[in-house]
Amino acid sequence: MEKTLIANMRQMTYGIYVLTTRNGSDINGMIASWVSQVSFDPPLIMVAVHPNRYSHTLITQSRTFALHSLDSTQKDLLARFKGPDPAAKFSSIAWHDGVTGCPVLSDCIGCLECRVTQTLAPGNHTLFIGEVVNAEFNGEKSPLSTLDYEGCYLGKS
Structure with a gap:
């Protein structure tokens, strides 16, 4: 079953986002694809993050994250935000502190800043x-999605 499960999961399409977070002076960003709108009233967004990610620690501590929609021409940001060095991820790109304190990227389709409720x-x-x-x-x-990406995240970090 594992082979057919993986084959089916590779066919599921998702948007590809940059998730940023901050706790105090510590910032980080990562690629997130397991994302969904949960509710319109109140506006709720769900993101799945593996516990071994540095961003997981920062979100757990700060209870905030920002989710950025990328356009299909911004594949170059994927390598940047997969890197291990948080400072390098934000060097030489435009960003500012959002109302939550999370880094907000200037060059993206849009950004949703969120406070964790659950x-x-x-x-x-x-x-x-x-x-x-x-x-x-x-x-x-046109938003970046897994259809534009050479790979599929199957939940193994």
Whole structure:
């Protein structure tokens, strides 16, 4: 079954986002694809993060995250935000502190800043459900998705 399970999971499509977070002076960003809108009223967004990620620690401590939609021409940001050095991820790109304190990338389709309202651990990832407390939108573009990406995250970090 594992072979057919993986084959089916590779066909599931997701958006590819940059998730940023901050706790005090510590910042980080990572690629996130397991993301979903949960509610419109209140506006709730869910993101799944593996517990061994540095961002997981920062979100757990600060209870905040920012989720950035990328356009399909921004694949170069994927390598940047997969890297191990948090400072290098943010060097030489434009960003500012959002209302939550999370880094907000200037060059993206848009950003949703969230305060965590609920945390669930149904499997090997933590689901952070955040209420949107601020939104920035920079214009309509074609969003980056797993259809544009050479790989598939199957939940192994």
